Amino acid sequence: MDGSREAELPDCRTCGACCSYSREWPRFALESDEALARIPERFTDRRLHRMRCDGERCSALTGEVGVRTGCAVYEVRPDVCRECQPGDDACLMARRRFGL
Ligand code: SF4
Ligand code: SF4
Incomplete structure:
Protein backbone atom coordinates (compact mmCIF):
# COMPACT_ATOMS: atom_id res chain seq x y z
CA MET A 1 0.00 0.00 0.00
CA ASP A 2 1.44 3.39 -0.85
CA GLY A 3 1.43 6.33 1.50
CA SER A 4 -1.29 8.26 -0.31
CA ARG A 5 -3.82 5.41 -0.03
CA GLU A 6 -2.94 4.94 3.62
CA ALA A 7 -3.55 8.62 4.25
CA GLU A 8 -7.14 8.21 3.01
CA LEU A 9 -8.05 5.50 5.48
CA PRO A 10 -10.24 6.53 8.41
CA ASP A 11 -8.58 6.68 11.81
CA CYS A 12 -10.12 4.35 14.40
CA ARG A 13 -8.90 6.57 17.23
CA THR A 14 -11.29 9.33 16.19
CA CYS A 15 -14.13 7.02 15.15
CA GLY A 16 -15.55 4.09 17.13
CA ALA A 17 -18.50 3.71 14.76
CA CYS A 18 -18.21 -0.07 14.30
CA CYS A 19 -18.05 -0.49 18.08
CA GLY A 55 -27.79 -0.23 23.71
CA GLU A 56 -25.86 -0.80 20.49
CA ARG A 57 -22.56 0.37 21.96
CA CYS A 58 -19.94 -2.06 23.16
CA SER A 59 -19.29 -1.53 26.86
CA ALA A 60 -15.53 -1.59 26.26
CA LEU A 61 -15.63 1.46 23.99
CA THR A 62 -14.31 4.58 25.66
CA GLY A 63 -14.66 8.17 24.58
CA GLU A 64 -17.01 9.88 22.16
CA VAL A 65 -17.84 8.43 18.76
CA GLY A 66 -16.43 10.57 15.98
CA VAL A 67 -14.23 12.56 18.32
CA ARG A 68 -11.83 10.41 20.33
CA THR A 69 -12.32 6.75 21.13
CA GLY A 70 -10.48 3.75 22.49
CA CYS A 71 -11.01 0.13 23.38
CA ALA A 72 -10.64 -0.76 27.05
CA VAL A 73 -9.77 -4.36 26.15
CA TYR A 74 -7.71 -3.65 23.03
CA GLU A 75 -4.93 -6.16 23.73
CA VAL A 76 -7.41 -8.98 24.35
CA ARG A 77 -10.29 -7.92 22.10
CA PRO A 78 -12.33 -10.60 20.28
CA ASP A 79 -11.41 -11.93 16.84
CA VAL A 80 -14.20 -10.03 15.08
CA CYS A 81 -12.70 -6.76 16.27
CA ARG A 82 -9.29 -7.74 14.93
CA GLU A 83 -10.77 -8.55 11.53
CA CYS A 84 -12.53 -5.20 11.11
CA GLN A 85 -10.35 -3.08 8.87
CA PRO A 86 -10.56 0.68 8.40
CA GLY A 87 -12.01 1.40 4.97
CA ASP A 88 -13.72 -1.97 4.41
CA ASP A 89 -17.43 -2.27 3.62
CA ALA A 90 -18.55 -2.79 7.22
CA CYS A 91 -16.41 0.11 8.39
CA LEU A 92 -17.86 2.48 5.82
CA MET A 93 -21.42 1.36 6.59
CA ALA A 94 -20.90 1.98 10.30
CA ARG A 95 -19.29 5.35 9.70
CA ARG A 96 -22.19 6.43 7.48
CA ARG A 97 -24.62 5.72 10.36
CA PHE A 98 -22.76 8.32 12.41
CA GLY A 99 -22.29 10.78 9.58
CA LEU A 100 -18.53 10.21 9.49
S1 SF4 B 1 -15.72 2.04 11.72
FE1 SF4 B 1 -13.76 1.80 10.65
S2 SF4 B 1 -12.53 3.62 11.21
FE2 SF4 B 1 -14.24 3.42 12.65
S3 SF4 B 1 -13.38 2.32 14.41
FE3 SF4 B 1 -14.35 0.81 13.02
S4 SF4 B 1 -12.73 0.11 11.63
FE4 SF4 B 1 -12.00 1.98 12.64
S1 SF4 C 1 -14.14 -4.98 22.18
FE1 SF4 C 1 -14.35 -4.72 19.95
S2 SF4 C 1 -16.36 -3.72 19.69
FE2 SF4 C 1 -15.74 -3.47 21.82
S3 SF4 C 1 -14.70 -1.47 21.92
FE3 SF4 C 1 -13.13 -3.07 21.65
S4 SF4 C 1 -12.80 -3.17 19.44
FE4 SF4 C 1 -14.77 -2.13 19.77
Whole structure:
Protein backbone atom coordinates (compact mmCIF):
# COMPACT_ATOMS: atom_id res chain seq x y z
CA MET A 1 0.00 0.00 0.00
CA ASP A 2 1.44 3.39 -0.85
CA GLY A 3 1.43 6.33 1.50
CA SER A 4 -1.29 8.26 -0.31
CA ARG A 5 -3.82 5.41 -0.03
CA GLU A 6 -2.94 4.94 3.62
CA ALA A 7 -3.55 8.62 4.25
CA GLU A 8 -7.14 8.21 3.01
CA LEU A 9 -8.05 5.50 5.48
CA PRO A 10 -10.24 6.53 8.41
CA ASP A 11 -8.58 6.68 11.81
CA CYS A 12 -10.12 4.35 14.40
CA ARG A 13 -8.90 6.57 17.23
CA THR A 14 -11.29 9.33 16.19
CA CYS A 15 -14.13 7.02 15.15
CA GLY A 16 -15.55 4.09 17.13
CA ALA A 17 -18.50 3.71 14.76
CA CYS A 18 -18.21 -0.07 14.30
CA CYS A 19 -18.05 -0.49 18.08
CA SER A 20 -21.36 1.36 18.40
CA TYR A 21 -23.22 0.07 15.39
CA SER A 22 -24.95 -3.06 16.66
CA ARG A 23 -24.97 -5.23 19.74
CA GLU A 24 -24.89 -8.17 17.33
CA TRP A 25 -21.46 -7.24 15.99
CA PRO A 26 -18.98 -7.88 18.81
CA ARG A 27 -19.77 -11.59 19.00
CA PHE A 28 -17.31 -14.23 19.98
CA ALA A 29 -16.48 -16.72 17.28
CA LEU A 30 -13.78 -19.35 17.55
CA GLU A 31 -11.79 -17.84 20.40
CA SER A 32 -10.35 -20.34 22.83
CA ASP A 33 -11.60 -20.43 26.40
CA GLU A 34 -8.22 -19.03 27.42
CA ALA A 35 -8.59 -16.07 25.05
CA LEU A 36 -12.09 -15.30 26.31
CA ALA A 37 -10.99 -15.60 29.92
CA ARG A 38 -8.50 -12.77 29.32
CA ILE A 39 -11.31 -10.31 28.52
CA PRO A 40 -12.43 -8.71 31.80
CA GLU A 41 -15.77 -10.22 32.70
CA ARG A 42 -17.51 -6.91 33.30
CA PHE A 43 -17.26 -6.16 29.58
CA THR A 44 -18.65 -9.48 28.40
CA ASP A 45 -22.00 -11.21 28.20
CA ARG A 46 -20.99 -14.85 28.49
CA ARG A 47 -24.55 -16.08 28.18
CA LEU A 48 -25.00 -14.44 24.79
CA HIS A 49 -21.38 -15.16 23.84
CA ARG A 50 -20.50 -11.59 22.99
CA MET A 51 -19.29 -8.33 24.42
CA ARG A 52 -21.73 -6.64 26.78
CA CYS A 53 -23.36 -3.68 25.13
CA ASP A 54 -25.15 -0.60 26.40
CA GLY A 55 -27.79 -0.23 23.71
CA GLU A 56 -25.86 -0.80 20.49
CA ARG A 57 -22.56 0.37 21.96
CA CYS A 58 -19.94 -2.06 23.16
CA SER A 59 -19.29 -1.53 26.86
CA ALA A 60 -15.53 -1.59 26.26
CA LEU A 61 -15.63 1.46 23.99
CA THR A 62 -14.31 4.58 25.66
CA GLY A 63 -14.66 8.17 24.58
CA GLU A 64 -17.01 9.88 22.16
CA VAL A 65 -17.84 8.43 18.76
CA GLY A 66 -16.43 10.57 15.98
CA VAL A 67 -14.23 12.56 18.32
CA ARG A 68 -11.83 10.41 20.33
CA THR A 69 -12.32 6.75 21.13
CA GLY A 70 -10.48 3.75 22.49
CA CYS A 71 -11.01 0.13 23.38
CA ALA A 72 -10.64 -0.76 27.05
CA VAL A 73 -9.77 -4.36 26.15
CA TYR A 74 -7.71 -3.65 23.03
CA GLU A 75 -4.93 -6.16 23.73
CA VAL A 76 -7.41 -8.98 24.35
CA ARG A 77 -10.29 -7.92 22.10
CA PRO A 78 -12.33 -10.60 20.28
CA ASP A 79 -11.41 -11.93 16.84
CA VAL A 80 -14.20 -10.03 15.08
CA CYS A 81 -12.70 -6.76 16.27
CA ARG A 82 -9.29 -7.74 14.93
CA GLU A 83 -10.77 -8.55 11.53
CA CYS A 84 -12.53 -5.20 11.11
CA GLN A 85 -10.35 -3.08 8.87
CA PRO A 86 -10.56 0.68 8.40
CA GLY A 87 -12.01 1.40 4.97
CA ASP A 88 -13.72 -1.97 4.41
CA ASP A 89 -17.43 -2.27 3.62
CA ALA A 90 -18.55 -2.79 7.22
CA CYS A 91 -16.41 0.11 8.39
CA LEU A 92 -17.86 2.48 5.82
CA MET A 93 -21.42 1.36 6.59
CA ALA A 94 -20.90 1.98 10.30
CA ARG A 95 -19.29 5.35 9.70
CA ARG A 96 -22.19 6.43 7.48
CA ARG A 97 -24.62 5.72 10.36
CA PHE A 98 -22.76 8.32 12.41
CA GLY A 99 -22.29 10.78 9.58
CA LEU A 100 -18.53 10.21 9.49
S1 SF4 B 1 -12.73 0.11 11.63
FE1 SF4 B 1 -13.76 1.80 10.65
S2 SF4 B 1 -15.72 2.04 11.72
FE2 SF4 B 1 -14.35 0.81 13.02
S3 SF4 B 1 -13.38 2.32 14.41
FE3 SF4 B 1 -12.00 1.98 12.64
S4 SF4 B 1 -12.53 3.62 11.21
FE4 SF4 B 1 -14.24 3.42 12.65
S1 SF4 C 1 -14.14 -4.98 22.18
FE1 SF4 C 1 -13.13 -3.07 21.65
S2 SF4 C 1 -12.80 -3.17 19.44
FE2 SF4 C 1 -14.35 -4.72 19.95
S3 SF4 C 1 -16.36 -3.72 19.69
FE3 SF4 C 1 -15.74 -3.47 21.82
S4 SF4 C 1 -14.70 -1.47 21.92
FE4 SF4 C 1 -14.77 -2.13 19.77
